[in-house]
Amino acid sequence: xxxxxxxxxxAKHYGPVRALDGVSLDxxxxxxxxxxxxxxxxxxxxxxxxxxxxxxxxGSARVLGHDVVMxxxxxxxxxxxxPDVPGFYPWMTGAxxxxxxxxxxxxxxxxxxxxxxxxxxxxxxxxxxxRVGGYSRGMKQRLGVAQALINAxxxxxxxxxxxxxxxxxxxxxxDMIASLASRTTVFFSTHILSDxxxxxxxxxxxxxxxxxAQARIGELKSRxxxxxxxxxxxxxxxxxxxxLAHAPWxxxxxxxxxxxxxxxxxxxQRAQREIPAAAxxxxxxxxxxxxxxxxxxxxxxxxxxxxxx
Amino acid sequence: xxxxxxxxxxxxxxxxxxxxxxxxxxxxxxxxxxxxVIARFAPQLVQxxxxxxxxxxxxxxxxxxxxxxQWTKNLVQIVTFAIIIIFAGAVxxxxxSGTAVLVLTKPLSRTAFIVAKYLAQGALLVGTVxxxxxxxxxxxxxxxxxAPLLSLAQATGVWLVWALMILGIMVFLSSLVGSQAGAAGLxxxxxxxxxxxxxxxxxxxxxxxxxxxxxxxxxAGRAGSLLWPVVTGFALTGVAxxxxxxxxxxxxx
Numbered sequence: 001x002x003x004x005x006x007x008x009x010x011a012k013h014y015g016p017v018r019a020l021d022g023v024s025l026d027x028x029x030x031x032x033x034x035x036x037x038x039x040x041x042x043x044x045x046x047x048x049x050x051x052x053x054x055x056x057x058x059g060s061a062r063v064l065g066h067d068v069v070m071x072x073x074x075x076x077x078x079x080x081x082x083p084d085v086p087g088f089y090p091w092m093t094g095a096x097x098x099x100x101x102x103x104x105x106x107x108x109x110x111x112x113x114x115x116x117x118x119x120x121x122x123x124x125x126x127x128x129x130x131r132v133g134g135y136s137r138g139m140k141q142r143l144g145v146a147q148a149l150i151n152a153x154x155x156x157x158x159x160x161x162x163x164x165x166x167x168x169x170x171x172x173x174x175d176m177i178a179s180l181a182s183r184t185t186v187f188f189s190t191h192i193l194s195d196x197x198x199x200x201x202x203x204x205x206x207x208x209x210x211x212x213a214q215a216r217i218g219e220l221k222s223r224x225x226x227x228x229x230x231x232x233x234x235x236x237x238x239x240x241x242x243x244l245a246h247a248p249w250x251x252x253x254x255x256x257x258x259x260x261x262x263x264x265x266x267x268x269q270r271a272q273r274e275i276p277a278a279a280x281x282x283x284x285x286x287x288x289x290x291x292x293x294x295x296x297x298x299x300x301x302x303x304x305x306x307x308x309x
Numbered sequence: 310x311x312x313x314x315x316x317x318x319x320x321x322x323x324x325x326x327x328x329x330x331x332x333x334x335x336x337x338x339x340x341x342x343x344x345x346v347i348a349r350f351a352p353q354l355v356q357x358x359x360x361x362x363x364x365x366x367x368x369x370x371x372x373x374x375x376x377x378x379q380w381t382k383n384l385v386q387i388v389t390f391a392i393i394i395i396f397a398g399a400v401x402x403x404x405x406s407g408t409a410v411l412v413l414t415k416p417l418s419r420t421a422f423i424v425a426k427y428l429a430q431g432a433l434l435v436g437t438v439x440x441x442x443x444x445x446x447x448x449x450x451x452x453x454x455x456a457p458l459l460s461l462a463q464a465t466g467v468w469l470v471w472a473l474m475i476l477g478i479m480v481f482l483s484s485l486v487g488s489q490a491g492a493a494g495l496x497x498x499x500x501x502x503x504x505x506x507x508x509x510x511x512x513x514x515x516x517x518x519x520x521x522x523x524x525x526x527x528x529a530g531r532a533g534s535l536l537w538p539v540v541t542g543f544a545l546t547g548v549a550x551x552x553x554x555x556x557x558x559x560x561x562x
Contacts, residue, residue: 054561087407103315104415
């Protein structure tokens with residue numbers, strides 16, 4: 001099956017700066033794909049190349065099999081795009097903007113009217129008569145998603161769609177994206193990990209212009225995430241932490257509180273055997289022992305480092 | 310093609326729904342209304358400016374020619390400046406506001422973007438000046454009882470060739486330069502250069518520079534051949550638009 005988006009060794013240089021340095025990835029058709037990376041990793045540059053706003057220095061980028069440099073019209077006809085800071089004509093109403101966007105795709109008549117009404121509903125903007133210049137940031141972002149959907153795109157590209165929104169605005173936009181999951185391929189760039197965990201099924205992590213990892217979220221966690229075991233001890237977890245700190249199967253020790261220790265381990269079964277033994281040896285009681293689910297944040301920090309968050 | 314039509318429609322609606330409908334038409338119509346009146350009362354105005362000085366100022370009785378010359382001089386001097394300032398942001402304003410990204414990630418080519426911009430602003434210019442010329446003609450007739458139509462139409466038409474060329478140059482500069490002020494500065498510089506070139510007779514005869522004073526000369530009845538200035542004026546407009554498309558197509562947004 002042809003991937004919805006295929007990047008091969010894609011590079012973009014601005015003088016000596018390598019914004020993209022050989023990015024290769026495939027976005028499966030029908031997926032909600034999180035394109036994750038710290039600020040400055042190259043996410044927006046990748047999206048600008050995919051939408052024809054910028055040219056690659058080398059390598060190739062294909063959308064639905066069309067080369068973005070050789071067939072820009074075919075690409076633009078099939079995608080919907082929301083930039084990180086969408087610009088609108090302030091004198092238009094939301095409905096006028098959607099009608100205009102639809103006409104750019106050649107839509108007219110009943111099809112256009114039906115889509116405009118449906119998308120205004122989806123964006124929660126039905127009945128809003130205010131001009132776009134008077135919209136809040138959240139309303140603009142929802143309108144941005146709506147205009148990106150006017151052509152019923154095969155691929156929807158969203159650049160940081162939630163980064164500047166308050167929690168309510170974020171939830172509204174994420175709900176919109178989640179509702180599209182089975183209908184179109186969504187390529188969603190962000191640095192907000194919780195958003196990715198909430199709506200995406202597959203992710204790529206971009207770091208310093210390169211893809212550090214790409215997989216389904218669960219697979220990524222099991223492949224890159226260090227297993228963790230949390231122990232609640234009585235009267236204190238301090239002797240247990242000290243005793244286990246140098247065990248060969250322990251990678252890191254965290255002390256969130258006096259009676260709790262969290263161990264990053266590379267051999268879970270051995271840990272489960274040896275932690276109770278160490279507790280007995282140290283005269284410490286165990287109130288609770290549990291494995292901690294690895295978060296995408298843990299994987300991200302492992303791959304990108306603390307500075308990348 | 311549907312993208313071009315939709316964008317041209319947006320440009321025309323934008324003119325009607327924003328400040329654009331007031332500024333250029335306001336300037337042109339102001340001069341259209343005041344020109345014949347000022348021409349009619351110019352002797353009295355001059356006399357009023359120098360009262361009781363003993364100075365005797367002899368001014369011939371004004372005619373329709375003075376009203377027409379008032380119209381063409383205002384077009385050449387003030388309205389040309391207005392065109393340079395107003396249209397300096399024709400393309401760069403859409404880049405800065407992010408709306409260029411909104412439309413150019415849809416099936417609208419950059420060539421269609423530039424051509425639609427030029428046609429819409431050109432329609433505003435032609436429509437406004439045509440209405441202004443009609444008002445000038447009607448008021449001149451009302452004030453002087455005489456207003457030959459042909460010379461005014463010719464003079465206005467020739468000035469429109471000049472104005473459409475300046476518009477083309479401004480669309481090019483706005484595609485090339487990111488800021489409206491920068492494009493306006495370059496546009497004013499180009500206007501000054503064309504004005505300086507108008508003291509060199511071959512440039513006046515064989516290039517668009519000749520368009521600068523041709524409207525006045527048509528009204529005064531001493532115009533030479535229109536052919537070379539008009540043809541080269543259209544040619545320069547075409548070159549400016551082609552360069553605008555070239556410059557804009559190379560820009561990364």
